Amino acid sequence: MLGYLFVANYFLLGSLGRNAVSAFNVAKFGGTSVANFEAMSRCAAIIENNPNTKLVVSSACSGVTNLLVELANGVADQARRQEVLNQLAQIHNEILDQLADPLSVEKEVHIILDSVATAAEAASYQTSTKLTDHLVACGELMSTHILAQLMRERDIDAVRFDIRDVLRTDSNFGKAEPQLDAIAQLAQDKLVPLCQQQVVVTQGFIGSDEEGNTTTLGRGGSDYSAALIAESVQAAGLEIWTDVPGIYTTDPRIAPKASPIPEISFSEASEMANFGAKILHPSTLVPALRHDIPVFVGSSKEPEKGGTWIRHQVESSPLFRALALRCNQTMVTLRSANMFHAYGFLAKVFEILAKHKISVDLITTSEISVSLTLDQTDTSGGAPELPQAAREELEELCTVEIEQNLCLVALIGNNMSESKGYAKQVFSTLEDFNLRMICYGASPHNLCFLLHESVSKSAIQKLHRELFEN
Template identity: 65%
Template sequence: MSITPAAAINQLIVAKFGGTSVADYAAMCRSADIVITNPHTKIVLISACSGVTNLLVALANGISDITSRQQHLQQLTNIHQQILDQLQHPNTVSDAIYALLDDIASAATQAATKPSPQLTDQLVSHGELLSTHLFNQILVEMNAAAIRFDIRTVMRTDAQFGKAIPQPEIIRQLAQQHLIPLLATHVVVSQGFIGSDSQGNTTTLGRGGSDYSAALIAEATDATTLEIWTDVPGMYTTDPRITTAAKPIKEISFSEASEMANFGAKILHPSTLVPAVRQQIPVFVGSSKAPQQGGTWIRKTVDQAPLFRALALRGNQTMVTLTSLNMFHAYGFLAEVFRILAEHKISVDLITTSEVSVSLTLDQTDTGGGAPTLPLAAVEQLNQLCRVDIEQGLSLVALIGNRMSNSKGSAKHIFGALDAYNLRLICYGASPHNLCFLVDEADAKSVVSTLHQQLLE
């Protein structure tokens, strides 16, 4: 039996397990073992089984071909049936599983003729509803006092289907009322990613929102630790798939980890750390496949804060350059640009300016899509103000560290290593924790590998 890294910390632990950690019966058993080993783990939030959300999204988008639709539904049935067949007492949860699969089939038929954001959230939420039935039963069969809880009872959001915004104060009130009383006698198993609006309609927090859900629940219940269990043993100095020289990070600050998540490190959802920072809740990231390997602790302060900590890479970037001679020694130009962007709900990520032009990148809010784009109506409005040039096929490289803008000679080390590459946009100095630049997508991995070798090895 493995030892949970947070075992030395008493009080309340909220643990979140991602899709690969509950992919099948064996994965669920490993994750359940982690829960049972630490008596302080009292709230467990899990994702849908690996691959399930993608199938549900495809169905929610509308599959008019009946044969194709049935194939998707059969794949969903097979994933859950294989786990069900290995339970000691499958009949305990089989009725609930089959009822949810029937609901999916019905909603998929409706989506084939009339898809909608609200129906999509309703349909996609079934992944977590299914996995929690199975995971809870495994815990019970391992003699844990586990109880399944519908997180929609407490995870209150607005009604922006697909990317709902949580309401932390209401979540805290509801958690104190409905969730906290269960913890004295039970391990509570519930869903990540999903919530409900004030009318009881199911909502989702967007792809990757399970981490965010766990952080919100940790905040609402005054947890002492948040554990994120995934398929890798913590955070690395860069993606190990880019360079085998990537090294595990044992400890990292909230500020550094937030930058890494925001700029493309896929271990954490970018919003995850916001509730943890508000309540100063330490976060542990580890592998459910090999918990004995340890992982990464994310805390407010750390013992070592190196100048260069890690590199993150985010693809599918769009750069928009706005040029107008009217900018020269004028005021109000940028205000008008951002008014137009706000009108079309366009979020800006990076920005640099000169006397007559401004270049910016568009924030990628939909993690399931390609490069973000400017709506045609926004382009038409901006064209009345200035010339608009849109460039895609770019990647963002972010160097994460500490006191970078205050360290003499750091820029020489960085840019000296990049002589062979064309840098399209550079953002430096706004934060002491990052230096960001855009490069051609074809060069991105080579740039990361080169910088890692020069600065981190």
């Protein structure tokens, strides 16, 4: 309790001197934090212990989104479809059964489950990105009904709010782009007045377009939507509650001696998120950075352990801060003798990629070839694919080679482009690994490389021992 009260007070102190319109915090709880009744009760306790938290953003219960994605991808086998629907009902009914007054929200949850069944049957005949967004959004819609009621039963004056009334996006289903001006205006009109009177419980990950269709911001978009909401209400702080006490030097499941980082800069945390650190969605920090909103990352299971602060300025900026791993990488290599001393070849390549809305993460070039990586950003999961139409257009310019089953390892730090000698230490540690691609120099905060997924964790372990444990 004392640890968390320190955190809460620290957030309050961090807001002093800033011109925030809203003197309250936004707290986001991930899927594991709302997995069951006990987990939701811990969330409610965290909210009780910090009176500055007035806006709560919730993910779907753990495992629910994966089940909904399976249905959205089309399940022709009726028995399997019913099995998934039963699993969804069981997850939510087990929590409902432990509420003091389940009937107050049971009807709303079951209405949503009925709509899932109807949409799942439709998806078994024909899938679409629009139908997928409609389906996968249902997890958040159900969890927030239950969480708000649980909070009310703990004497928290809480109200559920449908974020689709505020979080306006375009109609790019699966990875919708937020419409910032519209969100800001709607939030000031609809959300802020509510937050001044009650604790508002709303959904992450989802929004709506101008037609009223449900959209999603892509997998992991709950953090991003929480940051967008915090920005729109000009919150004093953003809390991201997950299942680990802050950001670590790497994933503790890979390197058991990984240690928590008490404080990290926006730049470092952005690099970690972009390069696969699961604790934050890559886009999360952008809205917070725009409005200088401090971000706290902590464990809803153990809030007394504190967590990691993400700020513009930090006291310590070490050469090596952390290691990140991002798998499901696809590398595309384009080769053509016409590249040699030629003008405009890369412009043509990127014109084709832009035409097909293909995002490029990393790129390296030689005289007659260019290699680039693609990353998954929508709700489909798995490794990203180069669309056949894009491949055919590229093949008119050059040969196209595609390699999958790759992972990206990123070493995150500070002033790396200005430091001498460390590269020898890094690459001597990796001398037994076949590095498929190396990127360095564009940012002073990272050095990254691709290798086969079968050896990626071994590379992380060796680097962590050499750079962080000695």
